[in-house]
Amino acid sequence: MKIALYLAGMALCLALAMPAFGEPVELTDNLGRTVTIDQPCHKIVFLVENALNTYYSVGDPQSVLAVGNNIFKSELKMPFFEAVDPDFGQKGKIGFESGLVNLEALAAEDPDLVVLWATSPEAENLKAINDTLGIPVYAVFVTSIDDMYKQVEDMGIISGRVERASDVEAIMKGYMEEVTSVTDGIPDEERPKVYWMWTDVLGTTGRNSGFNDIIYQAGGINVMNYWDNDASYEEHPPVPLETLISLNPDVIYMWYNENLDPEDVINGTDFAGWKDINAVKAGRVYEIENPFLFDAFSPRMPMALMHLAKNIQPELFADLSIDDKLDGFFVEMYSVHYPEYEHT
Amino acid sequence: MKIEYGRRWQIAVHNSSFNYKGMLIGLFLLLPIPAFLISMMIGTFPLTPGEIVGLMLARLGMDLGYPSVYETVIFQVRLPRVLMAMMVGSILSVSGAAFQGIFRNPLVSPYILGLSSGAAFGAALSLGVIHWLPVQISAFLFSLIAVGAAYFMATTKGKTPVVSLVLSGVIISAVFSALLAIVQIAVDEKSLQSIVFWMMGSMNTASWSKLESSLPLALAGCLGILILRWRLNILALGDEEALSVGMNPEKYKAIFVVAAALAASSAVAVAGIIGLVGLIVPHMLRMIFGPDHRVLIPLSITFGAAFMVLVDDLARAALGFEIPVGIITTLIGAPFFAYLLRATRAGGWE
Amino acid sequence: MSRGIEIKNLSFAYDGQSILDGIDLSIERGAIVTMLGPNGCGKTTLLKTLNGLLRPKGGEVIVDGRAIDRMSPPEIARMMGHVPQGHRSSFPFTVLDIVLTGRLPHISTFSAPGERDEEVAKESLDLVGAGHLTQRPYTQISGGERQMVMIARALAQEPQFLLLDEPTSYLDFKNQIGVLKTVRKIADREGVTVIMTLHDPNHALAFSDHVVLLRKLDGKKPDGNGDGSHPHRANVVAFGPPFDVMTPMNIQEAYGMEVELVEHNGRRILLPL
Ligand SMILES: Nc1ncnc2c1ncn2[C@@H]1O[C@H](COP(=O)(O)OP(=O)(O)OP(=O)(O)O)[C@@H](O)[C@H]1O
Ligand SMILES: [Mg+2]
Numbered sequence: 004m005k006i007a008l009y010l011a012g013m014a015l016c017l018a019l020a021m022p023a024f025g026e027p028v029e030l031t032d033n034l035g036r037t038v039t040i041d042q043p044c045h046k047i048v049f050l051v052e053n054a055l056n057t058y059y060s061v062g063d064p065q066s067v068l069a070v071g072n073n074i075f076k077s078e079l080k081m082p083f084f085e086a087v088d089p090d091f092g093q094k095g096k097i098g099f100e101s102g103l104v105n106l107e108a109l110a111a112e113d114p115d116l117v118v119l120w121a122t123s124p125e126a127e128n129l130k131a132i133n134d135t136l137g138i139p140v141y142a143v144f145v146t147s148i149d150d151m152y153k154q155v156e157d158m159g160i161i162s163g164r165v166e167r168a169s170d171v172e173a174i175m176k177g178y179m180e181e182v183t184s185v186t187d188g189i190p191d192e193e194r195p196k197v198y199w200m201w202t203d204v205l206g207t208t209g210r211n212s213g214f215n216d217i218i219y220q221a222g223g224i225n226v227m228n229y230w231d232n233d234a235s236y237e238e239h240p241p242v243p244l245e246t247l248i249s250l251n252p253d254v255i256y257m258w259y260n261e262n263l264d265p266e267d268v269i270n271g272t273d274f275a276g277w278k279d280i281n282a283v284k285a286g287r288v289y290e291i292e293n294p295f296l297f298d299a300f301s302p303r304m305p306m307a308l309m310h311l312a313k314n315i316q317p318e319l320f321a322d323l324s325i326d327d328k329l330d331g332f333f334v335e336m337y338s339v340h341y342p343e344y345e346h347t
Numbered sequence: 348m349k350i351e352y353g354r355r356w357q358i359a360v361h362n363s364s365f366n367y368k369g370m371l372i373g374l375f376l377l378l379p380i381p382a383f384l385i386s387m388m389i390g391t392f393p394l395t396p397g398e399i400v401g402l403m404l405a406r407l408g409m410d411l412g413y414p415s416v417y418e419t420v421i422f423q424v425r426l427p428r429v430l431m432a433m434m435v436g437s438i439l440s441v442s443g444a445a446f447q448g449i450f451r452n453p454l455v456s457p458y459i460l461g462l463s464s465g466a467a468f469g470a471a472l473s474l475g476v477i478h479w480l481p482v483q484i485s486a487f488l489f490s491l492i493a494v495g496a497a498y499f500m501a502t503t504k505g506k507t508p509v510v511s512l513v514l515s516g517v518i519i520s521a522v523f524s525a526l527l528a529i530v531q532i533a534v535d536e537k538s539l540q541s542i543v544f545w546m547m548g549s550m551n552t553a554s555w556s557k558l559e560s561s562l563p564l565a566l567a568g569c570l571g572i573l574i575l576r577w578r579l580n581i582l583a584l585g586d587e588e589a590l591s592v593g594m595n596p597e598k599y600k601a602i603f604v605v606a607a608a609l610a611a612s613s614a615v616a617v618a619g620i621i622g623l624v625g626l627i628v629p630h631m632l633r634m635i636f637g638p639d640h641r642v643l644i645p646l647s648i649t650f651g652a653a654f655m656v657l658v659d660d661l662a663r664a665a666l667g668f669e670i671p672v673g674i675i676t677t678l679i680g681a682p683f684f685a686y687l688l689r690a691t692r693a694g695g696w697e
Numbered sequence: 698m699s700r701g702i703e704i705k706n707l708s709f710a711y712d713g714q715s716i717l718d719g720i721d722l723s724i725e726r727g728a729i730v731t732m733l734g735p736n737g738c739g740k741t742t743l744l745k746t747l748n749g750l751l752r753p754k755g756g757e758v759i760v761d762g763r764a765i766d767r768m769s770p771p772e773i774a775r776m777m778g779h780v781p782q783g784h785r786s787s788f789p790f791t792v793l794d795i796v797l798t799g800r801l802p803h804i805s806t807f808s809a810p811g812e813r814d815e816e817v818a819k820e821s822l823d824l825v826g827a828g829h830l831t832q833r834p835y836t837q838i839s840g841g842e843r844q845m846v847m848i849a850r851a852l853a854q855e856p857q858f859l860l861l862d863e864p865t866s867y868l869d870f871k872n873q874i875g876v877l878k879t880v881r882k883i884a885d886r887e888g889v890t891v892i893m894t895l896h897d898p899n900h901a902l903a904f905s906d907h908v909v910l911l912r913k914l915d916g917k918k919p920d921g922n923g924d925g926s927h928p929h930r931a932n933v934v935a936f937g938p939p940f941d942v943m944t945p946m947n948i949q950e951a952y953g954m955e956v957e958l959v960e961h962n963g964r965r966i967l968l969p970l
Contacts, residue, residue: 075535100532102539202474203541205551205669234668239540241669244424244551245392248416258537261478272556276424279416451787577809581798583788587781590750592854593774593802637834638788641809 030160033144033153034124040116040139043163048112050097050104050119050128051143056301057154058118060171060336062162064088069095069112071104071119079295086344087337104128110136116161118143122238145300146238148216152176155302171302174335178305178328179220182312185319186222195315197223198252198282200268202260205244209237217299218256221311222319226252244276254315255282259294289314296329302336372636375646379433382653386429389660391667392420428553428663429656431617432672435550436624436655438565438614440647442607443625444632445572448579448640449603450509453633454687457611457625460512460604461519465493466615468523468530471542475534482545483560487616493519494608498601507600508586548619548673550659561613568610569648572603576644579603583638621655621673623680628654630687700761701725701890702747702858707756709742715914716742719931720756722909726857729884729891731901731939734911735952739932740894741782743911744860747892748777760858774802778851782862784843789834792846796822799853814853821852824887825879841872845879852883859883861893865900873897877904898943898956898967908942910934912951943967 028042043066049055050071058067067088074080084091095112098105109117109132121129121142133140141161145151152172159168197218199208207227208214215225227235227242229250234240242250255268265288268274277283291297291310299307306325313320333341340347388396394417401411402421442457450459458464469489473482497519501511531539572579581589582599589596611625628651629643636642655672658679662672702724709717716739724730732740745751747758749765758765760776768776778799786795799821800814810818822828825845830838835846844864851859864880865873881904884891895901901908911932934951935942948956948967955970 073535075537098532100528201540202537203544206540206544232667234666241544241551243391243663243667243669245390245420245663246667248420248424249392251416262474262482273552273554275554275556276419276427278423279419448788453787574807578801580790580794581801583790584786584795584798585784588784588798590770591748591774591779591781591851592799593770593772595770633788637794638790639794 028160030141030157032140032142032157033146033150034121034142036124036140036142038116038139038141040141040161042160044116044161046113046115047161048095048097048109048114048117050117053145053298053300054118054141054143054154054158056298056303057151058158058162059084059087060302061155061158061164061168063164064090066162067091067094068114069097069109072096072098076294079293082344083295083339086339086346102128104132106131106136109138114138116141120144146211146213148179148213148220148304150213151300151302151304171336174332175302175305178332179308181323182222182305182308182320183220186220186312186316189222191224191228194219194222194224195253195287196226196229196250197254197256197315198226198247198250200255200257200260201239202258202262203241204263205247206239206241209235209240211236212238213300217304217308217311218315221308222316223254223311226250248276248280251281253281253285253287255280255288256311256314257288257290259291265290287314303332306332368636372642372646375632375636376649378653379649379656382656383429383433386432386656386660387421387425389664390420390425391664392424394420423555424553427555427558428550428659431553431558432550432656432659433652434558434562434565435614435618435621436628436651436653437648438569438610438651439621439625439655440628440651441569441572441644442611444629444640444643444647445579445603445607446625447629448583449600449607450513451583451585453630453638454626454684455513456623457607458520458620458622460497460516460608461493461523462490462608462611463615463620464520464523464527466490466612467542467546467620468493468527470545470619471527471530471534474541474545475530475538483557483616487612489523490612490615491608493523494604494612498604505597507597544671545619546673547671548621548676549662549669549671550618551663551669553617557617561617564609565613568606568608568613571606572610573644573648575599575602576640579640579644583640619671619673622677623684624651624655624658624676627676627680627683630683702892703759704747705756705759707743707746707758708754709739709746709751710754711742715754717746717753717932718914720933722933722936724890724892724907726890727884727888728906729880729893729904730907730909731905732892732894732909732911733896733898733901733951734932734934735913738911738913738951740911741862743932744779744862744892744894747858748779748860749773750779771802774854774856776856777858777860778854778856779860780844780847780851780862780864783866784847786835789836791832792822792827792830792835792838793818793832795835795846796850796853799850802854817855818849818853821849822846824852824883825849839872840867841869841875844868844872844876848876848879848883852887852889857888857890859889859891859893861891863894863896865895865897873900880904898948902939902943902965902967905939907937908939909936910942910947910951940965 026042027039029037029039032038045066046068047066048069049058049067052074055070064087097108116139117132118141119128122144129140129142132138145154155168155172159165199214199218201207208225210225210227218225230246257263257265268277268288269283269286282288296303297307297310306329309323309325309328313323329341333339334347338347339345388399398413398417399421402413402417405411405413439457446455446457446459447453466486466489469485470482473480473485497512497515498507500515501507531542578599581592581594582596586596629647632643632646632650636646658675659672662670662675704720704722707717707720732743734740742751746753765773796818797810797814800810800817804810819831822831825848827842827845827849830842830846864876868876877900880891883889912934914932935947945956945958956967957970959966959968
């Protein structure tokens with residue numbers, strides 16, 4: 004009996020020690036695929052921006068080998084990336100053509116792991132890299148808030164910094180709770196109905212989407228939850244204008260849109276048909292003004308949540324100042340000050 | 348090289364009394380009216396036919412106490428959309444018929460000179476790069492630039508042979524597709540999505556302001572073709588045959604290309620690239636009424652309007668969510684086109 | 698003012714390559730004039746300079762006392778009907794629609810054919826014996842019928858002159874004669890002057906009032922830079938009544954081949970040797 008216990012104890016110690024020796028570890032990506040990697044990974048290529056952001060809050064920046072050249076509004080973000088990763092400018096940039104990754108450039112980097120965005124295990128880039136190049140691929144497909152936390156944990160496993168990852172998760176949850184503790188109890192009927200406007204205007208975020216959750220945590224409810232049509236469950240459903248008018252949202256929230264401003268929706272001639280929607284009548288049309296700062300599917304999710312919450316529930320969050328929160332948040336997450344990105 | 352399709356129909360039309368054909372033409376000329384009324388009754392906002400009639404009466408000064416949102420839905424959403432679908436259908440059909448006459452081939456589309464590729468590039472440029480440039484204007488300008496470039500490229504010594512035009516159209520399309528690909532590589536995912544959605548063609552952003560801005564040139568183009576339509580018969584016979592009766596084919600080719608391109612560009616600029624309408628509608632009409640442009644052009648205007656607005660009804664209301672109308676026309680049109688291609692052996696092109 | 702067509706010292710070149718040179722012809726009203734010559738000698742080209750479709754390099758064409766280059770295309774089209782060589786259509790236009798297009802020079806820019814135009818078109822069809830084809834699709838009639846329809850189209854222009862480029866090509870033996878007889882009829886009854894190109898010398902003998910026998914230019918520049926032993930040779934070998942023109946010697950000159958003239962029942966036939 005004692006021997007058995009002793010052996011079990013040994014086995015446990017070994018199991019715990021294994022990662023430190025670069026032993027193979029299995030983890031499950033967002034598509035439910037099993038990915039086997041050496042922990043910690045030292046040569047990672049990030050072809051998806053949100054996981055890169057998460058990684059920088061957890062792992063060793065030296066292990067980032069190269070990144071995709073598909074970073075949205077990269078000119079806005081360069082100072083940040085250079086602050087959290089001093090070598091960022093020198094790192095390889097992997098190109099895409101018509102959505103297909105440049106395989107040769109990728110193979111030349113010789114990574115241990117590629118992290119990319121894919122909506123299905125059959126996605127072309129995923130298959131090409133995994134099957135053709137034989138490089139392990141971790142597929143990111145974030146459709147809920149929990150997916151974001153899972154991403155933090157997985158970046159912990161990949162970088163071998165599991166403890167730091169749970170700290171980061173706790174930091175994020177702490178900020179999230181400042182909002183959710185206020186909005187949790189609000190019954191659905193009392194929540195303003197929110198129409199999320201992607202850049203295609205009549206394309207929105209469906210019931211099975213990350214923004215659906217964030218809108219709810221911010222104290223609103225995605226108006227798609229009132230649409231009795233199977234399309235409302237899609238990730239990005241197109242909505243007929245007449246349907247939108249009959250759904251009559253109280254708030255319209257625009258994703259960062261360079262072609263359109265809230266003012267255009269409220270008074271623009273192209274939007275004459277929208278004038279009887281409650282949100283327009285009340286002038287409650289808002290826009291995510293800074294797609295970097297308030298990127299909901301990055302570790303900055305809590306900041307995005309606060310941005311939404313302040314607009315969706317202005318009375319409840321009258322005292323909340325995002326500007327005051329930002330610096331502390333960046334320090335905790337990335338050890339840099341906002342907005343100058345000086346190291347602490 | 349004979350075109351046998353619809354022969355039975357044509358014989359039926361020709362052999363019976365003139366009045367029968369005249370009646371059928373009359374019927375087709377009136378088609379937009381029932382199509383319009385039906386379309387006004389259809390939509391995802393729940394309104395009964397009674398309420399819709401009531402709202403129309405309310406417009407005439409009778410106040411029946413309906414909520415103002417009813418009026419907005421009917422007059423700001425549904426009406427402009429129905430009218431825009433009709434306008435776009437007419438334009439694509441008429442310009443399709445005109446291009447087919449110019450090219451002497453029943454299988455060419457209004458996009459043969461690179462109009463759609465130019466428009467797609469223009470739209471992408473606006474949606475993804477030059478944000479201050481309105482999509483409609485950018486798409487319109489670049490579609491005309493594409494057609495102009497193709498025409499210029501095909502013209503040597505004051506002559507624009509049809510074969511050169513076809514080839515230059517192919518080249519210009521390829522050039523603008525390449526430019527479009529560059530824009531698509533450069534832009535972010537969200538913009539890319541908007542570009543793809545725009546290219547599929549849709550009327551879901553119809554509004555009075557769009558209608559008003561595209562109507563003048565569309566009208567001018569269609570009217571020009573309508574007035575001169577008989578001359579398309581002559582142009583369709585060939586340059587030599589036109590010259591031998593004292594017509595300058597180059598002058599009329601240019602006139603018709605300018606008119607058709609102006610109209611089609613203004614339609615594409617507001618509705619995106621809606622495929623195959625410009626091919627199917629004139630074709631169906633030719634099968635029934637024969638190729639005489641004196642009949643074909645007016646019927647293309649009316650039947651094109653009716654056809655497009657009914658297909659758009661499907662797009663906006665059949666499933667309760669919006670299907671890009673270009674997808675429906677392509678899905679309907681592709682098998683039809685394949686059939687025509689086989690039945691007519693590439694349109695009898697020599 | 699002379700009535701008819703005067704061709705004075707006409708020359709023509711494609712891209713600097715001389716095709717026609719030194720042509721002087723005088724065609725009177727009411728005759729059938731046939732142009733004959735080897736492939737590529739410039740028959741089609743000459744026909745097209747007559748109605749202004751091609752601009753000559755030198756010389757002039759005068760029709761009823763007026764220079765052709767001073768007339769507008771519709772004016773010319775009202776005076777001269779023209780049936781180009783070989784025609785097809787991708788669209789199944791009815792025969793009547795095709796013939797109606799001949800009315801173009803009589804119709805103002807913004808209008809379409811009316812009743813009177815339709816009458817003229819039908820009369821023209823009757824004249825060529827194709828009245829029964831009126832509503833048939835042009836794509837579904839025979840080559841001979843198509844030739845008749847195109848002639849009717851030219852007649853619908855109500856011209857005083859009719860230019861026909863190889864009206865008998867692609868036709869069978871009987872249809873060839875049928876078309877030529879119709880042409881004869883048109884010339885006699887309507888007083889239309891016909892200028893046509895043919896390839897069969899016997900047809901030319903049988904159906905023309907005058908024959909123009911042409912040959913290919915020898916490639917030398919008109920002003921020549923030789924020693925003068927080769928005087929400049931113009932295109933026209935001979936011009937005049939058929940029997941005077943179609944002699945074995947002239948044929949040898951134009952085609953470079955030997956023929957003999959056979960008489961049979963008072964008719965002359967040219968046979969290759
Ligand atoms: N568009 C053109 N460009 C350049 N050369 C041409 C053109 N058309 C004809 N030619 C040349 O001009 C010459 C005369 O041509 P034309 O068509 O008048 O001959 P033709 O006598 O009518 O011959 P055929 O009996 O074969 O019809 C030929 O050598 C031909 O190659
Ligand atoms: Mg010839």
